[in-house]
Amino acid sequence: MERIDENDDINMTVEIELEDGTKVSCAIVTILTVRQKDYIVLLPLDDEGQCTEGEVWFYGYKEDENDPNVEPELIYIDDDDEYEAVADAFDEYLDDEEFELLKDE
Numbered sequence: 001m002e003r004i005d006e007n008d009d010i011n012m013t014v015e016i017e018l019e020d021g022t023k024v025s026c027a028i029v030t031i032l033t034v035r036q037k038d039y040i041v042l043l044p045l046d047d048e049g050q051c052t053e054g055e056v057w058f059y060g061y062k063e064d065e066n067d068p069n070v071e072p073e074l075i076y077i078d079d080d081d082e083y084e085a086v087a088d089a090f091d092e093y094l095d096d097e098e099f100e101l102l103k104d105e
Helices: 080-105
Strands: 002-004 011-019 023-034 039-045 057-062 073-075
Touching: 023 080, 039 080, 057 080
Parallel strands: none
Antiparallel strands: 002 011, 011 023, 023 039, 039 057, 057 073
16 A cells, blocks of 8 residues: 555545556545444545545555554455445444534535
8 A cells, every 4th residue: 555645634545456456546535443443445536536436445454553654554354244344334424424514504
């Protein structure tokens, strides 16, 4: 995982390499904690930096507590129950964000 736009808090992105060697730039949507583990939600971007599909990717997320300069590790979620728990937490996150937007209006 390579950080891009590291100093831009609003539009933080990462570049990840897929199993087939393809590199994909992704916007970081949020980091969630589910069952005492951290997960990152990524939004894949096209070559122009735009989201065209609207799908998100979930990965386990682990930072080196002893060295904040080490790149965080992304961990593929291969357990269906774990994936569903993260997807449910993300749905709740979206509901909360929508509520906050309505409240602000």
